[in-house]
Amino acid sequence: MVEEFRHYFTKIEKLSSDELLRSAQKLVVSENTSIAKLIAHLAEMSSRKTALKLGYNSLYQYCIEGLNLSEGAVPARIHVANVSRRFPQLLVGLAERRISLTVAALLAPHLTEDNVEQVISDCAGKTRKKTEEYLVAIKPKPVFEPSIRKRPATTALDPSPRDTTAPAPAPSMSPSLSSPVLNHPPVETPKSSPSILQPARPAIFNFRFSADMEFKDKFERLAEVMGVENAQKNMAVILEKALDIALEKKDPKKKLERRRKRQSSAKEKSRSNEVTEKDEPAKSRYVASEVSERVHDRDGYQCVYLGLDGRRCTARVGLQLDHRKPFAIFRSNDEADLRILCASHNLLEAERVYGPAFIQQKIAEQRKSRSP
Numbered sequence: 603m604v605e606e607f608r609h610y611f612t613k614i615e616k617l618s619s620d621e622l623l624r625s626a627q628k629l630v631v632s633e634n635t636s637i638a639k640l641i642a643h644l645a646e647m648s649s650r651k652t653a654l655k656l657g658y659n660s661l662y663q664y665c666i667e668g669l670n671l672s673e674g675a676v677p678a679r680i681h682v683a684n685v686s687r688r689f690p691q692l693l694v695g696l697a698e699r700r701i702s703l704t705v706a707a708l709l710a711p712h713l714t715e716d717n718v719e720q721v722i723s724d725c726a727g728k729t730r731k732k733t734e735e736y737l738v739a740i741k742p743k744p745v746f747e748p749s750i751r752k753r754p755a756t757t758a759l760d761p762s763p764r765d766t767t768a769p770a771p772a773p774s775m776s777p778s779l780s781s782p783v784l785n786h787p788p789v790e791t792p793k794s795s796p797s798i799l800q801p802a803r804p805a806i807f808n809f810r811f812s813a814d815m816e817f818k819d820k821f822e823r824l825a826e827v828m829g830v831e832n833a834q835k836n837m838a839v840i841l842e843k844a845l846d847i848a849l850e851k852k853d854p855k856k857k858l859e860r861r862r863k864r865q866s867s868a869k870e871k872s873r874s875n876e877v878t879e880k881d882e883p884a885k886s887r888y889v890a891s892e893v894s895e896r897v898h899d900r901d902g903y904q905c906v907y908l909g910l911d912g913r914r915c916t917a918r919v920g921l922q923l924d925h926r927k928p929f930a931i932f933r934s935n936d937e938a939d940l941r942i943l944c945a946s947h948n949l950l951e952a953e954r955v956y957g958p959a960f961i962q963q964k965i966a967e968q969r970k971s972r973s974p
């Protein structure tokens with residue numbers, strides 16, 4: 603097998619970039635078709651109770667221990683398998699890559715004979731987030747009452763009833779959908795942790811998280827400081843205020859706004875003795891923080907790297923300032939010559955300009971100098 607992949611690498615090294623892309627796309631098509639077919643198998647195994655017969659306590663356990671699927675991969679497959687006989691359109695959408703597996707699993711409990719075609723076509727190409735928003739628009743969820751509750755203590759030795767008994771029916775917003783289909787009952791409900799943040803109504807979100815005593819004390823203290831009575835009921839108001847304060851302090855956009863205000867008054871005074879240093883070569887790579895802030899603002903706080911097909915990278919964290927014209931040659935810290943890139947694209951660009959060998963050597967040197 604190792605030899606096989608060594609040969610495979612030798613083979614794909616010889617492909618042109620276009621051929622490499624086409625080959626990857628072909629693999630995605632065959633992967634999606636395989637997933638759809640595997641899901642059909644799971645539905646059939648479920649009706650034959652194959653997993654139970656093999657000694658696994660559930661199809662979920664069989665998928666993980668018998669088929670070696672990753673724990674993260676199983677719930678979505680089972681959610682889709684649950685309804686795949688009734689709505690084979692889901693499998694078709696998957697195989698044809700119109701919807702992703704994640705989206706198919708989200709849609710599964712909401713399908714009816716009347717809406718299946720429409721829902722799948724509406725969600726074609728949607729991300730998980732967009733699909734969740736679509737679903738709450740057609741079927742709003744209850745909005746949480748704000749509350750602080752002590753979480754019941756559970757131990758590892760105290761399995762929840764669902765772990766030991768027959769699988770519960772699939773949770774569903776609509777009672778009519780959770781009723782098992784004749785001959786082919788739902789496969790099973792896989793365990794998956796509930797999402798922390800979920801849309802409840804088109805413009806309302808439910809948050810759910812656990813925090814320690816210290817967090818609770820801080821929260822109540824903040825309510826006192828803000829003079830808010832009934833802290834729990836006004837949880838959203840209090841937390842929003844805390845977020846405003848944190849953003850005011852930490853958000854580079856706000857910093858830039860403040861700096862601009864300060865400077866606009868200072869500029870008025872010093873306009874007469876302005877010195878233009880623009881064309882002189884810079885002595886170091888150091889970029890003044892005000893310049894860095896302006897470049898971040900200009901580039902919209904997002905990596906500006908454009909892919910071959912013109913797609914802009916969507917990274918918004920871990921952004922780095924990059925010299926568009928190599929600093930070693932042009933020695934310019936001019937605002938127009940700077941841009942922001944994510945770490946991965948910064949490295950990619952550095953390798954393109956200086957060559958991968960040179961960059962790898964630099965990284966190794968840096969690592970060496972850091973270690974004692």
Ligand SMILES: [Zn+2]
Nearest residue numbers: 905915944947
């Ligand atoms: Zn990027």
